[in-house]
Amino acid sequence: MTKDDILKVKQLLQTPKQIVIVPHKNPDGDAIGSTLGLYHYLIKNNHKATVIAPNDYPEFLKWMPGEADILKYDSQREKSDDFILKADLIFTLDFNSLHRIGDMEAPLTSSKALKIMIDHHQQPGDYATYMYSDVSMSSTCEMVFNFIDMLGDKNQIDEDIASCLYAGIVTDTGSFRFPSTTTKTHQVVGELIEKGASHSDIHNQIFDNSSYERMQLLGRALSNLKVLPEYRTAFITLSQDELNQFNYRKGDTEGFVNYALSLKNIIFAAIFIEDSQNNIIKISLRSKGNFSVNEFSRAHFEGGGHTNAAGGKSDLDLKSTVENFISILPSYKNALNNE
């Protein structure tokens, strides 16, 4: 976003607007944290803002201030379409392409509202009027902090905004351990704590909120873990039957893939999760170093994301998806062993 763009956006926000804020489908901590952080800021400035998520999100995000006001497009379509139709401005946060919002793609594409993208994913699409896209950023939440700062309104960041933004930074940085975490990230986080984000409480809400069944499901996931040392790769599978057996709730498998990546000498990890309702296998990919799971997912699993964290899907069954994955690995043997 150029200085000129910032001036124009600042000008736009001088008078009250009808604003819709949209995160990606299956929103994560960064998607919900950034949309709600921005929501509180816009409300404070006399705009009429509504967050519309394509679908529901895990329980461990449902403590965030303002969360109860979020509309879910899949179950509140009529109301949501009305807000989209009336919007002067639409912010799209934490995604790079309108394909990432499922059924909301059509109403957003046909909407005449001015669009502002704030996002840190690779290969951003060009649907937005104003784009703040930076793939080097730890999280969209860090970018929302910068956005508010660029508008000259850092002093407006209060406890609600700070708590939401902190939540997204802590989740997207893997609790500040991914390489995308910079000194600036830590400075931003320091400021958020000063503004009232209670880091310890937030950590508890997000990470220490598991059900007993989730822990049992993790046990199953770990016993399904397979290692392919020659490719420095490890992967986990979970079938729909296994999910049902442990009374799976949305978000229960969050972070499981990282256990595969925590193995010594492993730099590439995957989890394959059967989703019978949508008839797909949802895939999460993680890596260390320069091995790009974004490229890997784009090439083989209709997905994308970041260099070290990406997602995708497969239309084959679970067994065939895993066989396909294993059959692809030889062509990456050098890349995986040169890391």
Ligand code: 5GP
């Ligand atoms: P996760 O594996 O945690 O679902 O996602 C990891 C990263 O990849 C996130 O930044 C997420 O937004 C992105 N991602 C997840 N699934 C997809 C997908 O199907 N397509 C694309 N383009 N990105 C995805």
Ligand code: MN
């Ligand atoms: Mn993000």
